[in-house]
Amino acid sequence: xxxxxxxxxxxxxxxxxxxxxxxxxxxxxxxxxxxxxxxxxxxxxxxxxxxxxxxxxxxxxxxxxxxxxxxxxxxxxxxxxxxxxxxxxxxxxxxxxxxxxxxxxxxxxxxxxxxxxxxxxxxxxxxxxxxxxxxxxxxxxxxxxxxxxxxxxxxxxxxxxxxxxxxxxxxxxxxxxxxxxxxxxxxxxxxxxxxxxx
Amino acid sequence: xxxxxxxxxxxxxxxxxxxxxxxxxxxxxxxxxxxxxxxxxxxxxxxxxxxxxxxxxxxxxxxxxxxxxxxxxxxxxxxxxxxxxxxxxxxxxxxxxxxxxxxxxxxxxxxxxxxxxxxxxxxxxxxxxxxxxxxxxxxxxxxxxxxxxxxxxxxxxxxxxxxxxxxxxxxxxxxxxxxxxxxxxxxxxxxxxxxxxxxxxxxxxxxxxxxxxxxxxxxxxxxxxxxxxxxxxxxxxxxxxxxxxxxxxxxxxxxxxxxxxxxxxxxxxxxxxxxxxxxxxxxxxxxxxxxxxxxxxxxxxxxxxxxxxxxxxxxxxxxxxxxxxxxxxxxxxxxxxxxxxxxxxxxxxxxxxxxxxxxxxxxxxxxxxxxxxxxxxxxxxxxxxxxxxxxxxxxxxxxxxx
Numbered sequence: 158x159x160x161x162x163x164x165x166x167x168x169x170x171x172x173x174x175x176x177x178x179x180x181x182x183x184x185x186x187x188x189x190x191x192x193x194x195x196x197x198x199x200x201x202x203x204x205x206x207x208x209x210x211x212x213x214x215x216x217x218x219x220x221x222x223x224x225x226x227x228x229x230x231x232x233x234x235x236x237x238x239x240x241x242x243x244x245x246x247x248x249x250x251x252x253x254x255x256x257x258x259x260x261x262x263x264x265x266x267x268x269x270x271x272x273x274x275x276x277x278x279x280x281x282x283x284x285x286x287x288x289x290x291x292x293x294x295x296x297x298x299x300x301x302x303x304x305x306x307x308x309x310x311x312x313x314x315x316x317x318x319x320x321x322x323x324x325x326x327x328x329x330x331x332x333x334x335x336x337x338x339x340x341x342x343x344x345x346x347x348x349x350x351x352x353x354x355x
Numbered sequence: 356x357x358x359x360x361x362x363x364x365x366x367x368x369x370x371x372x373x374x375x376x377x378x379x380x381x382x383x384x385x386x387x388x389x390x391x392x393x394x395x396x397x398x399x400x401x402x403x404x405x406x407x408x409x410x411x412x413x414x415x416x417x418x419x420x421x422x423x424x425x426x427x428x429x430x431x432x433x434x435x436x437x438x439x440x441x442x443x444x445x446x447x448x449x450x451x452x453x454x455x456x457x458x459x460x461x462x463x464x465x466x467x468x469x470x471x472x473x474x475x476x477x478x479x480x481x482x483x484x485x486x487x488x489x490x491x492x493x494x495x496x497x498x499x500x501x502x503x504x505x506x507x508x509x510x511x512x513x514x515x516x517x518x519x520x521x522x523x524x525x526x527x528x529x530x531x532x533x534x535x536x537x538x539x540x541x542x543x544x545x546x547x548x549x550x551x552x553x554x555x556x557x558x559x560x561x562x563x564x565x566x567x568x569x570x571x572x573x574x575x576x577x578x579x580x581x582x583x584x585x586x587x588x589x590x591x592x593x594x595x596x597x598x599x600x601x602x603x604x605x606x607x608x609x610x611x612x613x614x615x616x617x618x619x620x621x622x623x624x625x626x627x628x629x630x631x632x633x634x635x636x637x638x639x640x641x642x643x644x645x646x647x648x649x650x651x652x653x654x655x656x657x658x659x660x661x662x663x664x665x666x667x668x669x670x671x672x673x674x675x676x677x678x679x680x681x682x683x684x685x686x687x688x689x690x691x692x693x694x695x696x697x698x699x700x701x702x703x704x705x706x707x708x709x710x711x712x713x714x715x716x717x718x719x720x721x722x723x724x725x726x727x728x729x730x731x732x733x734x735x736x737x738x739x740x741x742x743x744x745x746x747x748x749x750x751x752x753x754x755x756x757x
Contacts, residue, residue, distance in 0.1 A: 202526065203475070203476060203522075203526060205468065205473075205475055206458075206468040206526065206527075207466065207467050208465065208467075209457060209458075209467050213455075213457050213465075213467050214457070214459065216457075217457065217539060217596045219539065219547075220537055220547065220598055220604060222600070222604045223602065223603075223604070226604075259415060270616060270620040270731075271618075271620030273731075275616060275620075275732075275733075277611075277616065279611075282622075282734060283610065283611045284605070284610055284611075287605065288605050288607055288610050288611060291604075291607065292606075292607040292611075295544060295545040295547070296443075296444065296543075296544035296545065296607070302444065302543050302544050303543075303545075345620070345621055346610075346614065346622050346623070347617075347621050347622070347624070348623070349623055349624075349625055349626040350623065351628070351630065351739075352630065352714075352716050353727050353728070354719040354723045354724060354727055355726070355727070
């Protein structure tokens with residue numbers, strides 16, 4: 158190829174590359190952001206699905222992470238929780254959280270995990286208080302899940318933690334204080350070591 | 356024809372007479388055969404077939420499990436109506452036209468998909484087992500199941516059709532900080548689990564098909580996750596939300612339940628994989644052999660870590676082993692049928708099977724497992740038990756557990 162032809166070829170290649178970049182940026186599904194260059198893909202390949210809107214997020218607003226991500230604004234005391242518990246929880250979980258028949262105990266067993274009769278409960282076993290909040294909020298009461306308001310869930314969580322001696326009786330829990338509660342079995346978990354048989 | 360006093364019939368007369376005689380015997384039928392049933396839009400099995408899932412009574416019928424009758428099945432595919440169940444708040448009735456999947460969190464474009472959208476993506480069909488983490492928990496405990504349905508019935512194997520989750524995650528575009536996904540189901544208790552992104556991008560499916568038709572409601576209609584080889588609980592049914600995150604969300608079902616208490620008081624968590632396991636389904640507990648002679652010992656083997664490489668059968672309680680025949684094709688993270696021709700001479704026999712998977716891992720005995728994991732039940736009893744199971748053939752042909 159002559160030098161002139163090589164030059165023309167290089168110019169064409171450069172222009173093609175620039176055109177491709179411009180096309181990507183004007184794609185309606187492209188964010189136009191230069192951040193996150195190492196993502197799996199920058200363009201939507203199929204153009205399927207619609208963009209999520211606020212109403213979509215509001216519809217399923219249950220996820221609560223261990224650092225408190227997702228906890229809604231709200232507060233509750235153990236005393237308030239006790240009243241709700243007596244009405245909505247005691248029938249299955251027992252007057253003092255001792256459990257009954259089908260339904261697991263919520264209280265007790267601390268320090269028993271190494272013994273011959275371990276009793277894993279919310280107090281003795283669960284590593285995160287945020288899990289307690291998340292689970293009550295999404296799944297309880299068993300017959301009518303999803304009916305408790307955030308304040309009620311804070312109150313119930315506070316009550317359960319009080320029953321287990323983890324927070325003091327006049328504690329108020331809210332979205333700022335709940336993640337800071339350290340559960341007794343917080344360090345009781347290890348990652349999967351399997352295969353483990355000799 | 357010359358007729359004489361003693362009439363000798365000639366050949367022609369003989370044939371004519373014989374035919375008339377036979378005709379007299381054949382012409383009047385005793386009973387007409389009945390015409391069969393007509394065609395029908397959705398088939399049912401014969402009324403002579405009764406294999407069914409088993410479950411106990413409960414004050415909370417929506418919560419609990421039902422077990423596959425492994426002893427009654429052949430091949431590898433579990434009929435959809437007999438796939439085991441495990442629910443935490445019952446089976447929801449979902450309108451597929453209203454169901455949507457929200458994909459949000461650490462993505463470039465939070466998206467909402469309808470089922471029609473998801474069916475437009477390139478699809479795959481894969482045969483995979485699903486096994487409950489708690490399957491065979493009683494074997495660990497020392498209260499072995501009397502039948503294979505009781506001891507191993509939380510195990511089923513189906514062909515799942517759907518779109519690879521990776522395809523859909525790519526559609527949304529992942530942000531650099533993404534490390535996990537958290538999936539939620541639309542059941543009453545909105546069961547949720549976190550999965551490492553590496554697995555989500557590997558072989559996880561967003562499935563809408565089960566054995567050629569739509570998922571059954573008990574298996575997650577209209578949409579579920581299939582997480583090949585991992586404990587049943589993470590295969591979220593009725594999935595309607597996937598959030599991409601930078602951490603595990605520590606939901607109840609991973610940071611309380613589905614953890615495994617060890618003798619030192621610590622608990623293993625995020626114990627995802629179901630390890631290699633096998634069991635003889637015929638002859639098995641409460642079956643009866645029809646006398647001495649030839650039988651086929653038959654069973655299933657599976658591994659959450661890949662393909663089954665070898666299955667061995669013992670007829671002397673584990674003293675000696677013979678290689679069983681494996682019915683191919685052998686697929687990864689799928690139940691595999693093995694068999695061994697056997698002659699029963701009427702004596703007492705203790706039958707066992709033992710499998711090896713492609714990683715070289717050999718199915719252990721109960722003693723080996725307990726030596727490491729102890730006998731303290733965790734919050735949901737014993738999980739991930741995969742020990743060798745023994746069936747005992749008595750002199751009268753009855754088969755029992757040991």
